[in-house]
Amino acid sequence: MPPQDHVPWRSDLHRQVGERLRARRLWCNRTQESLAEQVGISRDTLQRIEAGRSDARISHLADLAHALDCEVRDLLP
Numbered sequence: 835m836p837p838q839d840h841v842p843w844r845s846d847l848h849r850q851v852g853e854r855l856r857a858r859r860l861w862c863n864r865t866q867e868s869l870a871e872q873v874g875i876s877r878d879t880l881q882r883i884e885a886g887r888s889d890a891r892i893s894h895l896a897d898l899a900h901a902l903d904c905e906v907r908d909l910l911p
Contacts, residue, residue, distance in 0.1 A: 869898065
């Protein structure tokens with residue numbers, strides 16, 4: 835079995851979550867810097883999540899959804 839980092843469906847999920855998060859952030863007219871600062875993560879972390887290169891913690895997703903005035907489910911495919 836391949837390492838967990840290389841499971842195709844998981845990579846697709848990361849990408850889809852990142853796309854939804856970025857779309858919501860832009861719809862709310864927020865920068866990565868301001869959103870990351872509000873939720874207490876680095877801009878680099880937010881950038882990796884949006885690019886689908888990082889597995890977002892559920893606590894980060896909850897904080898991001900709250901900051902973007904939506905539900906976590908809105909960020910999930």
